[in-house]
Amino acid sequence: MATHLRPSTAAPPTRDAPAPGAHRPREKLLSRLDRGGSPYLFIAPFFLLFAVFGLYPLGYTAWVSLHDWTISGKGDYVGLANYRQLFGDPDFWNALGNTLGMLVVATVPQLVLALIVASLLNQQLRAMTFLRLGILLPIVTSVAAVGIVFSQIFDRDAGMANGLLGLVGVHPVDWRADKWSSWLAISTMVDWRWTGYNSLIYLAAMQAIPRELYEAAAVDGAGRIRQLRSITVPMIRPAVIFTVISSTIAGMQLFTEPLIFGQGPDAISGGSLRQFQTVSMFMFEKAFRNFDYGYGSAVAWMIFLVIMLLTAINFFIVRRMK
Amino acid sequence: MARHRRGVLAALAAAASLALLAACGGGGGDGGSGSGRTTLVVKTFGQFGYDELYKKYEAAHPGVTVKEENIAKLGDYAPKLQQWMATGRGAGDVVALEEGILTQFKADPGKFVNLLDYGAGSLKGNFLDWKWQQALTTDGKDLIGLGTDVGAQGMCYRTDLFKKAGLPTDRDQVGALWPTWEAYLATGERFTKAGTGAHFFDSSGSIYKNILIQQGDHTYYDTSNKLVMESNPGVKAAWDQTVRMITAGLSGNILSYSPQWNAGFKKGTFATIPCPSWMLGTIEKQAGPENAGKWDVAKVPGAGGVNGGSFLAVPKQSKHQKQAADLVKYLTAAQGQTAAFQAKGNFPSSPQAIDSPAVQGYTAPYFGNAPVGKIFGESVKALKPLYLGPQNNPINDEVTNALIAVEQGKLSPDAAWKKAVGDAKRLVQ
Structure with a gap:
């Protein structure tokens, strides 16, 4: 493919040909401008929008975070005091721990499951299209609906989860009272929604693996598991890296599921002892419940930095793997 | 080149109409003053039950139009209100304040019109004592709002x-x-x-x-x-x-x-x-x-x-502070509170309204005809x-x-x- 895309030096821009004589120098300038400038013009809309809706708020948030900014508006410039307070705030570290914890609890089984589902779908089955569409269905469901339904499943008194546990003689679990149980419930919601999406990405990557490799492996006596480990996984590594990075970013921004899971008027605190409060919930609580905008902005910037850090770690791992 | 200029013009026109739009959305009624009509914008959350009262007020005050802009949930309304108050535009002429929000704003009364300046001081007896005190600053010099309902x-x-x-x-x-x-x-x-x-x-x-x-x-x-x-x-x-x-x-x-x-x-x-x-x-x-x-x-x-309760206040950014204060007084008067109670069941904060036959005689059929008004x-x-x-x-x-x-x-x-x-x-x- 690449050879076709190489610009051919032999063919001059056809537009120049019919314009004769007089306006030549100006035309030349215009066409040079056109060639040098128009690509930038074409990508400009994105960067303009990014500057207005991405860069500017980012900068403004940084500016707010350096002030004592409350409900009555901008107060004194306080330098890094908000950040200093943040580093000493146990609730922030708790929220960060919860977020990273749920990230691991949700992502690891999700990707493993997605891999298994994808390899099951990557063979001749009946009703293939139906199955492939089916695993993608959860992604169309609204997060709020998922949150509400799963909150009822993980209800302490009348929930289905406790009902099933009761059948095998396990005492009812108060899902919101402990870290482990609330993390598990919330991770289930995340996984239910995203496993199908990830397995579709894996499936696409798997379809690109040449069949001969499997045939050769089969001739050499490799079983299904061995084929998965030695052929499939190494061959779809780029897809795996992509899903890991996108799951990491999504996991750092986890908000709606725990918020709906929390219930009650004070759900933003994520449980009586902040068992499942994520960093984005913590930010929202500080900025929009306590109206401490300066502090909330400092939290927002810390989330940004943590995501950057995680992405950088991902990036270096990827580079080493190459 | 001609083509180029047309583009610039179009962009300018777009920008101008955007600015116009923003002015309409934000200013809330300043457009009407030139033509002799005043539009008062009332920002509320939930249900205040004022529709009938607006009609009566408009009938009694020719040249005044009242427009209510409602946000259903308090949780959605509160951050918007913060925004309007912080940026100094968009709050309209009258805002509803839930008591928790009022308490937070009380630290900074300068953002609201002091209703004592518009003769609200004589209305003290029209409100339950604690309700009146809630909207009054500690030094007693500023009255931010007048009480509407209480979560009795x-x-x-x-x-x-x-x-x-x-x-x-x-x-x-x-x-x-x-x-x-x-x-x-x-x-x-x-x-x-x-x-x-x-x-x-x-x-x-x-x-x-x-x-x-x-x-x-x-x-x-x-x-x-x-x-x-x-x-x-x-x-x-x-x-x-x-x-x-x-x-x-x-x-x-x-x-x-x-x-x-x-x-x-x-x-x-x-x-x-x-x-x-x-x-x-x-x-x-x-x-x-x-x-x-x-x-x-x-x-x-x-x-x-x-448990809970609200107030009406006039933000300083209003261009019609006098008329707005007048509307607030009208809506929070005993008759206004009784009408709101009859419309949406919001329990009044005015002793006169509470003692009115409409409230005292009110019973709840579902609750075994309990005399809940009493x-x-x-x-x-x-x-x-x-x-x-x-x-x-x-x-x-x-x-x-x-x-x-x-x-x-x-x-x-x-x-x-x-x-x-x-x-x-x-x-x-």
């Missing part, structure tokens, strides 16, 4: 569960069971011993809040906005009283507005719940027609109860003025969470109290 509180109870437990079911006798919270606890213990399978109340948060507001003239803050949570004996007393009820096993540990809470009204998983006037509709909806007459309303233990009226009149500091609501949320942790068995009462105090200190830091 009664104690709702299940007659069938009371009967099963061998307790009286008549609302006067039930009210006589609990002159104090100590007696409420004793009744709860009697109820629990009877073994009906239900808990005595849903969760401790609303019980605690009701006990707290009966504890003198201030709670977490003193009137100079200093945090006195630890040294104010009233707060600890309310906490200890609530903890005693939890350890006696009275609480069902059911979070309000959770699915099991909603279902609880129907299934009768709890026997009593402090119910503000605005909750009656919720109970009726959740319990359903098949349970009509099973829920009834009695008075709350102790001296009165209230019960709620007595409840709010018994309350004393109470000073709430700027971070009152967030602090109260932390205390409620600490109580839930005790209910869940995750913290001992002492550890939970220490945590609540520590959280409060960090909030005001």
